[in-house]
Amino acid sequence: MRDWEAVVERRLKGLALGPAESAEVIAELAAHLAETCEELRRQGMTEEEAEQRSLAQVEDWQKLSRLIQSARTKENVMTNRVKQFWLPSLLTLFLSMSLLMLVQFFGPNPWVIARKSAWSLIAPVAVIYLPWLFSLPLIGAMGAYLSNRAGGSRRAMLSSIVFPVLPYFAFFLVALPVTAIFNDRLGHSIMFLALFVGLLAWVVAPAAALLTGGALVQLFLSRRLDARRIASS
Amino acid sequence: MIGPGIKRGTAELAVLSVLEDGPLHGYELARRIEQQTKGALRFTLAALYPMLYRMEQRGWIRGSWETSQQGRRRRCYRLTAAGKTKLSPLRKEWSELFSALRRLTKVSHA
Numbered sequence: 001m002r003d004w005e006a007v008v009e010r011r012l013k014g015l016a017l018g019p020a021e022s023a024e025v026i027a028e029l030a031a032h033l034a035e036t037c038e039e040l041r042r043q044g045m046t047e048e049e050a051e052q053r054s055l056a057q058v059e060d061w062q063k064l065s066r067l068i069q070s071a072r073t074k075e076n077v078m079t080n081r082v083k084q085f086w087l088p089s090l091l092t093l094f095l096s097m098s099l100l101m102l103v104q105f106f107g108p109n110p111w112v113i114a115r116k117s118a119w120s121l122i123a124p125v126a127v128i129y130l131p132w133l134f135s136l137p138l139i140g141a142m143g144a145y146l147s148n149r150a151g152g153s154r155r156a157m158l159s160s161i162v163f164p165v166l167p168y169f170a171f172f173l174v175a176l177p178v179t180a181i182f183n184d185r186l187g188h189s190i191m192f193l194a195l196f197v198g199l200l201a202w203v204v205a206p207a208a209a210l211l212t213g214g215a216l217v218q219l220f221l222s223r224r225l226d227a228r229r230i231a232s233s
Numbered sequence: 234m235i236g237p238g239i240k241r242g243t244a245e246l247a248v249l250s251v252l253e254d255g256p257l258h259g260y261e262l263a264r265r266i267e268q269q270t271k272g273a274l275r276f277t278l279a280a281l282y283p284m285l286y287r288m289e290q291r292g293w294i295r296g297s298w299e300t301s302q303q304g305r306r307r308r309c310y311r312l313t314a315a316g317k318t319k320l321s322p323l324r325k326e327w328s329e330l331f332s333a334l335r336r337l338t339k340v341s342h343a
Contacts, residue, residue: 024308025282027306027308028259028282028308031258031305031308032259032260032278035260036260057277057278058277058278059279060279068282068286072290
């Protein structure tokens with residue numbers, strides 16, 4: 001029995017859609033060809049004749065590839081971009097910000113205590129920061145799932161996962177150095193350390209947490225897609 | 234035999250009308266249209282899927298993967314609420330056009 005998915009994949013090579021979307025199109029067209037071929041076999045054709053007649057449905061695969069691409073993207077570039085990038089991105093941003101606020105309002109209240117050790121300085125921040133940080137993988141997973149479901153490319157998915165840390169990143173990149181230059185009340189000597197710690201705590205660590213959740217979802221979805229491909233071949 | 238220009242125009246109406254009876258996957262949809270029009274409308278794979286994807290983008294139909302009793306995975310298309318809304322004016326337009334053509338051809342024959 002012919003591997004129709006391999007046949008379609010080879011002939012639709014120029015199809016510039018996201019990997020998940022391309023795999024869906026290939027699987028669907030392959031299923032159609034397989035059914036056409038089976039029907040022709042039932043009508044008494046030899047396997048070779050049936051395969052040739054099935055493939056003859058498409059005169060120009062390049063043209064079909066262009067038509068499919070245009071049908072799936074051209075009419076609704078904005079909608080696709082919104083579904084694949086902006087919607088998951090803004091949702092992850094909204095959820096992460098809301099969660100931080102909720103932890104501040106309803107979470108454990110940090111006590112201001114006399115400084116006896118480095119821990120006593122970190123602890124009040126940590127009771128707000130850590131619950132938020134540990135919830136970020138879930139938010140990253142949600143962003144990855146939504147972007148993938150809308151047929152987003154790997155790049156769109158990655159961008160929507162790390163989107164919540166971009167405002168912090170922009171702040172540390174722009175606002176903090178600007179403040180350091182124009183505000184003479186701030187000691188310039190401590191700014192580099194503050195910048196480094198801030199970047200680590202509010203950009204690197206949250207991005208890593210978001211990406212952990214997103215990567216797990218991506219792994220799960222790609223395995224499920226592989227399983228589907230095996231099942232349909 | 235109906236010409237290609239008319240076929241293009243009626244293709245969307247045909248797909249929406251057939252899907253009104255229930256969800257179908259691409260191959261079955263093409264077969265059903267061919268049977269119901271006695272071969273006057275015939276969709277090849279190359280003609281069918283770009284149109285289905287375009288209609289899906291417009292929100293008239295929605296495709297979802299389903300597994301048949303034989304364990305084969307196929308993408309089934311369903312008519313959406315927007316598709317149902319689109320179908321009735323489309324039917325009216327084509328009905329008016331065919332009535333007009335019938336009247337015209339009667340006049341021509343007279």
